[in-house]
Amino acid sequence: MTECEEMVSAVADAVSENTIISIDEGECKVTLPFERADRDLITLWISSREDGYRITDYGETYGYLYLSDVSLDSERRSNRLESIKHQYNLDTVRKTVSLKSGSHNLGERLLDAVHAVQAVSFLSYTRRQYTQVDFETDVSGFLKLEGYRVNRNVRVGGVSEDIRIDFSILQQPQPTYLEALHAGDEGTSTTSARTIGYKWNEIGEAHPDALRISVVDDVSGEVSTRCSNILTNWSDEYIPWSQKDRLNEALVL
Numbered sequence: 528m529t530e531c532e533e534m535v536s537a538v539a540d541a542v543s544e545n546t547i548i549s550i551d552e553g554e555c556k557v558t559l560p561f562e563r564a565d566r567d568l569i570t571l572w573i574s575s576r577e578d579g580y581r582i583t584d585y586g587e588t589y590g591y592l593y594l595s596d597v598s599l600d601s602e603r604r605s606n607r608l609e610s611i612k613h614q615y616n617l618d619t620v621r622k623t624v625s626l627k628s629g630s631h632n633l634g635e636r637l638l639d640a641v642h643a644v645q646a647v648s649f650l651s652y653t654r655r656q657y658t659q660v661d662f663e664t665d666v667s668g669f670l671k672l673e674g675y676r677v678n679r680n681v682r683v684g685g686v687s688e689d690i691r692i693d694f695s696i697l698q699q700p701q702p703t704y705l706e707a708l709h710a711g712d713e714g715t716s717t718t719s720a721r722t723i724g725y726k727w728n729e730i731g732e733a734h735p736d737a738l739r740i741s742v743v744d745d746v747s748g749e750v751s752t753r754c755s756n757i758l759t760n761w762s763d764e765y766i767p768w769s770q771k772d773r774l775n776e777a778l779v780l
Contacts, residue, residue, distance in 0.1 A: 561641045561718045563648035565591055571640050573633075580633055582640045583625035588647045597651045604650050615643040632688045634729075638722050645715060657747045662709035662768075663693055666742055669771060670694070670705075674780050677705075685729030692726065699779055702737040704730065708758075709744040713751035716743070720754040724761035731761075740764040740777055 547558040555573040563569060574581050592599065599608060599621060612620040616639070619625045624643050628636035663679075670677050676697040682689045683704060694705040706723045710716035720741075727739045741762040743750050746769055759765045764777045 557637070559641060561645065561721070562714050563588065563591060563644060564651050565595075565648065566714075567591070569641055569644050571637065571644075573637070576627070579627060579629040580636075581625060582628055582637060583623055584640070584644055586623045588624055588644050589622045591648060592651060595651050599650070607650060608647070611643055611646045614646075615639045617643055620647065634688055634725065635690065638725065641718065642722070645718060649711075649715075657709070659707075659709045662744045662748070663707045666705070666707045666768075667694070670696070670774070673775060675778060683730055684733055685726070686732035687729065690726045690729050692730075696740075696778060699738070702734055703740070703778065704737060705740040705742060707742050707744075708754075709748040710754075711749060713749050713754070716749055716754040717751045717757070720751075720757040724757050727761040738763050738777070740766065740774070742766050742768060742771070742774070744768045 545560045549556045551572065553574075556570065557573065558568050558570045561569045570584070570587065572583050572585055574583075589599075597604075599605065608620050611617070615626065617624060617626045620643070624640060624647060626636060626640055626643070667677060667679060678695045678697065679693065681692050681695040681704075683692050683695075683702075684690075692704045693707050696703040696705060706726065708716065708719050708723060710719055723741055727741075730737055730739060739762050741758040741764070743754065743758065743765070745767040750767070755765070764773075766773045766777070
């Protein structure tokens with residue numbers, strides 16, 4: 528196994544055997560089974576730095592938008608780009624999607640880059656008004672209304688790196704974590720499900736007694752069959768939002 532393959536093997540094993548890894552002019556080139564808005568697979572390059580790694584798309588996403596005659600100068604799209612940059616802690620976003628990573632969290636940052644590329648590419652469409660953040664807020668509100676105590680955006684030690692989780696449910700008989708998923712299209716739902724599957728695999732190996740709950744928005748969002756299958760396989764509890772009362776069966780007050 529080359530150094531390049533070792534760097535991303537954990538992510539490649541978790542998401543799909545279809546991940547393609549190669550050396551491109553001294554950099555690690557990774558083509559992942561995730562799609563941009565134009566249905567092209569996402570390719571990223573990873574290079575070593577003194578303080579870790581740099582991940583970039585080398586402007587491929589911007590090139591797609593340019594060829595699609597999509598201007599990023601409008602106020603709405605400019606604001607969205609800044610939001611994406613902040614959400615995924617990017618170094619650059621406008622012409623090149625790039626970010627830094629340490630050796631301890633390369634897997635998570637590679638998936639951050641995938642989601643950032645997808646988010647930028649979907650600027651070619653009108654963005655849905657109801658977002659992932661809105662859904663997380665609704666899930667939080669429901670849990671608190673039902674009487675559960677929660678912490679949001681917590682970090683949990685995985686078997687190879689720390690993992691960011693949407694919710695930690697407190698005062699449960701076992702460590703209990705919840706990921707909320709809203710997607711505007713089926714392709715994004717599958718991508719997000721694979722990311723959650725990677726998180727649950729990491730946490731499950733490090734904390735075998737943990738309860739891993741996936742809640743998916745099938746009311747205001749889109750959910751692919753593949754998304755449902757992935758989360759059913761990797762989660763201890765898979766709950767569509769239309770059946771949110773099932774959370775009371777999985778949790779203890």
